[in-house]
Amino acid sequence: MRAPIETDRLLLRPLTSADEPALAAILGDAETMLWYPHPLTRDEVGEWIERQLGRYENGSGLLGLVEKRTGELIGDCGAVWQDVEGVAELEIGYHVKRQLWNRGFATEAAKATIDDAFRRIGAGTVISMIRPGNGASRRVAEKNGLTLDRVVFWHDYQHCVYRLSKKRNEDE
Known part of the structure; x- marks a missing residue:
């Protein structure tokens, strides 16, 4: 089972089927999902949750994003293996x-x-x-040190590939 990750304000923990109503309110919101093909149905x-549960077995997957102050599930965040132009990223x-x-x-x-x-997965680079x-979302990536690597056609849409290498991250 995936271990949780804590920050000052957040707990990132494995999703469960009990998170479906709260996550459906987020992923079903048209404005939140503007950059996806469509908002998700229940x-x-x-x-989506079942896919994450399967990913947890190899140490990846989106985790539930819980605001510590309120205990509310406010989203998801995580590292997921993707095939980008034939390369696992x-x-x-x-x-x-x-x-x-x-x-x-x-x-x-x-x-x-x-x-x-x-640290835990041992990745040499990460992308968004x-x-x-x-x-x-581009500003979030840039604030965390990712830089634009290239633009690709992926899942029927143009996507900017932002990248950060471990070496660069450790030097900062």
């Missing part, structure tokens, strides 16, 4: 409840996830796949 959120992904945007939660969670990927128009 059934799709259940499948460890992607840092995140979703935060729209009502809590611009409070630094995504940046804080992604930073902790990056550190965990380098972000649609070009998604300025908020």
Whole structure:
């Protein structure tokens, strides 16, 4: 089972089926999911959680993002293996409840996830796949030291590939 990750304000812990209602409110929100093909239905959120449970077996997967102060599930964040142009890449992904945007939660969670990927998983590099128009997610990546590597056509859309290597991260 995946170990939780803690920051000052957040607990990143494995998702469970009990998280489905709260996560459905986030991943089913049209504005939150603007850069995805569509907001997720309740059934799709259940499948999303099941995929993460399977990923936990190899040490990856999106974790539930819980605000410590309130105990509320406010999103997800984690490292997920993706095939990008035939290469396995460890992607840092995140979703935060729209009502809590611009409070630094995504940046804080992604930073902790990056550190965990380098330390626990032993990754040499991490990436974030972000649609070009998604300025908020691009800023999260940049705040955490990722830089634009290239633009690829991935899952039917153009995506900016932001990258951070462990060596660079340790030098900062």
